[in-house]
Amino acid sequence: MLKTEPSRKASRRTKRSVEKGSLAGYIFVAPMMIGLIVLTIIPTILTLILSFTDWSFISGFDKIRFIGLRNYAQLLDDDIFKISFKNNLILLLVVPVQLIFSLIFAVIIDKYVYLKSLLKIVFFMPYISSIVAVAIVFQLLFSPSFGPINQTLRALGFANPPKWLADIHYALPSVMIILVWVGIGFCLIIYLAALQAIPKDLYEAADIDGAGTLTKFSKITFPLVSPTTFFLLVTGLISTFKSFDIIKVLTDGGPAHSTSVVTHYLYNTAFEGLKTGYASSMAWVLLGCVMLITLVQLYGQKKWVNY
Template sequence: MEQTTRNGLNQRAKTGKALRIRKQGFYDMINGYLFILPMLLLTMTLVVIPIILSGLISFTEWNFIAGLEGLNFIGFENYNNLLHDEGFHRALRNNVIMIAVVPVSMLFALVLAALINQATYFKDFFKVIYFMPFISSFVAIALLWRVLFHPNSGPINGFLRGIGIENPPLWLADPQFALIAVMIIMVWTSLGFNMVIYLAGLQGIPKDIYEAADVDGASPMRQFFTITLPMLSPTTFFLLITGVVGSFKVFDLIMVLTSGGPAGSTSVIVYYLYEAAFVNLQSGYASAMGIVLLLLILFVTLIQWVGQKKWVNY
């Protein structure tokens, strides 16, 4: 008798506890969603729904000023047109060339980071200096470099003439050199960021590995290639992936610096897209370009993810 009552009490206590846990789980569920709700709402309305709409619009011929009546489904014609559009091909080619900025900037950044980390006074001072272009607005930077690169009287060409180069390139005014000029500016702006990330990576490498290598008599050069580089490979991978994706998104700089010119020599996909959408008012065509750009970014990211297994050590 007593036994069963105690069992019953136990039982009740157990279910009570289970109930409380379940109740708490329920509250947690509600609270959890309340915490992420604002973020989720904004992301849904400002990113997820628009990208779905973008996909739909890419199958239409449409000018968004005309309103919904002017909407006209044309299937894959926009995508088909992209295949034959010289301007788009040129923009795509420029984007591919611009990827070269990423490894160049990373290489400089790695050398600088290794030097700063090893043996320099005023570490913080140099960090601030190299980081300055990263925090400056692209509009101000573009205006500044437009003057620096001025073909006749700019200081860069003034310097080049000063050291005896008779006909320095016209930089932004010359279709042959405009893209290179843009890429120089991009290296200049991205180097500080890459360097700071590399510095953080370098500081994460345990000191005793180097001490062990010293004991074994490995030269600093050898240590750099057999310890530092492999240990930094996750950092390198991170910088490569964000850098390449970022290089496809450069808009502000191109817009203010060259507006894609001269003769389309610095036009990139995002700039060409902007022109199609807001200058020529081809909403459907621009959306198709946006989708292609997204697929391109996904593709490049995927390749790097697959490739990383071969060279990244975790």
């Protein structure tokens, strides 16, 4: 099967090799396609079907009851869901902040420093370490009375530093600070690659024309990295909708649901509240948001990106 006869005529060989290529193609993609169909595509469809039911997965399949759009209607009256969704929208703010910092750092690291690769590694460290470890460390760092952050703040003269993760007003901002901290390294690396692809003679020409650093940034660097910015913006926004583990470990949605997000509420509803149907309707809201962002990407790319 793997060997072709060397004596075969040239014309026949071409035809046969196309057919063989075709069979080989199916064999080569089969494991991946089967895996994706069973573990991603079928589950996506099942989630949609389940979102129209009132069902708990611990009772058998015969207990499934279709209730139409009632789960979705219930979402609109569910305060915890509304808080979670609102928090998801607030978390989107993390992305532009990340992008601004990482672009500034990338421009500086690209042109104005020694020890480039050391700096890259340093900024990238949070991204490779496990989010569970990061969350546990920040729980201690942010600890209200004895944590190093508040001790330092008190030493600097702030008598009543915020209670961070324990305070309903500061908990979500604390989570956002950590998310920015974790994500900057990734954006930085991508930006550095984009900066290296900008032709050097553009800057030389600008130098001849007497352009200053800021003009060069706004007229050359910023427009030329705009495809990268767009890419990072879209993947970043999508990934904030996906964030779950940081919330689960850091605050478990608390205090008083102030850091709950849709993924977290979905998990609680599905695996602790055991409401499979209801949880599935949240899953589709989540999917809807991600699809919306992707569609905006598809249509917006041509309009907003300067190549």
